[in-house]
Amino acid sequence: MQFSALVLVVCLCLFLEVHGQCIDTYEPGCKMSVEINQPQRHCIDSTKYWMCQELNGKAVLKNCAPNTGFDQYRNACIPWIDWVWRTCVEPPSRPTGWQPC
Secondary structure (H helix, E strand, C coil): CHHHHHHHHHHHHHHHHHHCCCCCCCCCCCCCHHHECCCEECCCCCCEEEEECCCCCCCEEEECCCCEEEECCCCEEEEHHHCCCCCCCCCCCCCCCCCCC
């Protein structure tokens, strides 16, 4: 009986830990002209990047070519051998309703 309760508590804690994490992809809000047609890094998957195509529109998620990762300082997808992990840069704006973690 006590073992079952312990297993239940552990499972609940694991469920809350997995579902309680904040995952910020750094999606831009496309609210400033400097964001238009400027690729911006997707901070969870470095093989992807965001692109604002119009002011006040929704950012479009794009994929890099195979065997490349997006470099936020070059604003381009580059070969993995040249790619270096860096902390994500905050986009100039965020989507309406976005809340920080």
